[in-house]
Amino acid sequence: MSTTQSERLRELLEPLIASQGLDLEEIAVDSVGRKRVLRVVVDSDTGADLDRIADVSRALSAKLDETDAxxxxxxxxxxxxxxxxxxxxEHRHFVRATGRLVRFQFAGTGELVARILHADDDGLDLEVPGVKGRKATTRRVALADVEKARVQVEFNRKDKDEKEEEA
Incomplete structure (x- = not known):
């Protein structure tokens, strides 16, 4: 059984990334002209700041230098x-996106933009924004029903504390 270069790289690098307290989210080798680019995407429940990215980058570089991967x-x-x-x-992505606005696509039932209030093994509790002055509603969805989901960028989001101060 042959494995792809990406799979071999994942096997080599994932334990090292995990030892740094991060999850390996994606790995890809792309050709850009005559050069190749190895793209590694990492994350954690607490995020990954520039210092953590730099540390893991140095560790990965050293590991790759000592192998012929x-x-x-x-x-x-x-x-x-x-x-x-x-x-x-992944389930962990939904947990990490708690509090964020997400565009969901469901198999056969369309699309919904809602905020994740809670994520557990069975599904998601969502807050669906009200339309035309109506109050927001809550909705429970099963993770198995989610076909696609993508976090949405919010430029003018008011935090809960700001909303309470205005009331």
């Missing part, structure tokens, strides 16, 4: 986080 040619290592509008694909 990337072969003989030149490559660039890029380590980063998933970004603001990340796709939610």
């Amino acid at each position: 990337m072969g003989e040619g030149e490559y660039t290592l890029e380590v980063g986080t998933p970004g603001a509008e990340r796709a939610l694909t």
Whole structure:
């Protein structure tokens, strides 16, 4: 059974990333002209600041230098986080997105934009914003019913404390 380069790299690098308290979210090797780029996306429940990214980048670079996992040619290592509008694909992604506004796509039943209030093993408690002056409602959905989910960027979101001060 043959494995792809990405799978071999995942097996090599995932334990090292986990030892740094991070999760390996994505790994990809892309060709950019004559050069190759190894993109590694990491995250954790508490996020990953620039210092943590730099530390894991140095550790990954050293590990790759001592193996031939990337072969003989030149490559660039890029380590980063998933970004603001990340796709939610794993249970831990939904837990980490608690409090965030998410665009959901459900199999056969359409689309919904709602805020994740709580995520557990069975599903999600969502707050669906009210329309035309109506109050927000809550809704429970099963994770199995979610076909796609992507965090939405909110530029003018008011925190709960600010809303209470205005009331």
